[in-house]
Amino acid sequence: MKHPVDVHVGKRIRHRRWMNGTTQQQLAENVGIKFQQIQKYETGMNRVSASRLWDIANVLDVPVSFFFEGLGEDVQNDKASGNMPGDILTDKEALELLRSYYAIPENQRRRLFDLARALSDAA
Numbered sequence: 001m002k003h004p005v006d007v008h009v010g011k012r013i014r015h016r017r018w019m020n021g022t023t024q025q026q027l028a029e030n031v032g033i034k035f036q037q038i039q040k041y042e043t044g045m046n047r048v049s050a051s052r053l054w055d056i057a058n059v060l061d062v063p064v065s066f067f068f069e070g071l072g073e074d075v076q077n078d079k080a081s082g083n084m085p086g087d088i089l090t091d092k093e094a095l096e097l098l099r100s101y102y103a104i105p106e107n108q109r110r111r112l113f114d115l116a117r118a119l120s121d122a123a
Contacts (some may be wrong), residue, residue, distance in 0.1 A: 005071065007044030009053070012067040013041040016060045018095040030059040 017027055017038075017082075024042075028035040031052065040046035048056065048067075057064045103108060 002044040003047070006047050008071050009067045010042040010044040012069070013038075013048070013060075015057060015095070016062055016066065017042075018092075019099065020060055021099065022060070027056070027059060029035055031055045 016058070024035040024038040028038045031038075032055075033052075037046065041048050041052075053064055053067060056065065101112070104112060
């Protein structure tokens with residue numbers, strides 16, 4: 001059975017990897033393991049050791065604490081929702097949209113944000 005902490009850490013690894021535009025294969029090569037192991041970490045099937053998490057954090061350019069941010073809320077949401085994902089950043093399409101959004105120059109990004117807000121208010 002998957003432990004909620006392992007699932008949360010795996011989600012955060014996947015989230016950061018996607019935000020960086022890094023593939024599982026690239027992350028695995030930089031850490032010195034097989035990509036299948038990254039898959040197992042991201043799903044929470046395997047626990048990430050402290051030293052491996054340290055290596056992953058260095059490759060993904062975040063502090064180790066990044067992988068534990070929001071842990072209390074995520075575990076509570078999983079218990080309340082019957083293990084349904086409550087984090088929109090676990091959705092591949094949402095992550096691609098977010099990456100594309102931040103690739104837009106800031107002044108244009110602000111106008112797009114204002115447009116999206118106006119459209120959501122009208123709905």
